[in-house]
Amino acid sequence: MKVDLTVNGKDITADVEDRMLLVHFLRDVADLTATNIGCDTTSCGACTVLLDGESVKSCTVLAAQASGHQITTVEGLASNGVMHPVQRAFHEQHGLQCGFCTPGMVMAIVSLLRENPHPTEEQVRIGLEGNLCRCTGYHNIVRAALAAAEVSS
């Protein structure tokens, strides 16, 4: 079937299988491979992207469902080579170890801060309950989210 998605501001039309998952569309059709496939069961959050500005797990959305909608991946956050405040905060607070969960974590935090620009530490921790870090490096990830909120205020 024909799908038409706007990914990071760019229109992408493609003929795909009806059953294609959004994460496979992003990685294999749009050639945007930052979004990782982790658990593939809606649990780990590694594949988190924004759908019309809100975080979703792209392993549990069909490309067909996303047709006609706006998708943002971590590749779409920086503008003109300047990192997004959440990316900058991950860099400065050392919010990553192996980096596998990072694209999903960053997108989950971008969505979280849009809904709640000044979260408490507890709200950040609860807000990230859908994202797992296999290095267990949560402390600096939470610190990065709070730092990004501080910068944006």
Added chain:
Amino acid sequence: MIPSSFTYKRAGSAEEAIDLAVEYGEDAKYLAGGHSLLPLMKLRLAAPEVIIDLGGLHDLSYITDHGSHIAIGALTRHHDVQHSDLLARELPLLAHAAGEVGDPQIRHRGTIGGSVAHADPASDLPAVLLALDATLVARGTDGSRELPIGEFFQGLFETVLDPSELLTEIRVPKPAAGARGWSFQKFTQRAIDWAIVGVAVQGHQVALVNMAGTPLRAAAVEAALADGAAPADAAAHAAEGTSAASDIRASREYREHLARVLVSRALTEAASRA
């Protein structure tokens, strides 16, 4: 993991969705947010040949005040139920419980109608709506009918809906003045897991998550409360009439124990809010 092959149809209206469901019959499944059905399809536990996507039916996403009850469109997302000022004021049990479903990403996609129609006894909202005595509105080829939620669930993933019938609205009566106390208790292993056992209390109405093949009311607890029993004494009856499963997460005996403990906590918390 990818689902087995299917044909995707996007419905532009409720009428079109029902027409498609009639056309494809038992081979078709409605897809709302997809966060119950797609994981089952990826595990090949479900393999519908036709998917009818309801995602475009924006007119079935609303929360409106009708005086004695609140009407909620079936495609209203958990995120919108969680953050509704109207529900926070009138039905805080429902708003709170919606915020306990899954995680933020899941709540951005999952819908209240999808959760109810999927009829997973481990889901939170079916039991919450059972405690609230909700009425469900289903539309079919012959028009709409109203279904008391107590008659809706028939078994594991089974409801009284015909395959082509579409759940369109959930009507929740506002609790009476003496029944405003509420509580929602959910015991999980990990943050985003389904409840091993859950309890929803509104006034003296008590419903259980994951204690049988369907969500169910704790009738023996309610009877004890009606006879004037204290919360702790009423909660001792929480496992009566249940048929909890033993599975990888918990034995039946453990679930029965949890039900008694959580009902006691829920009744105490509800009383403190009355």
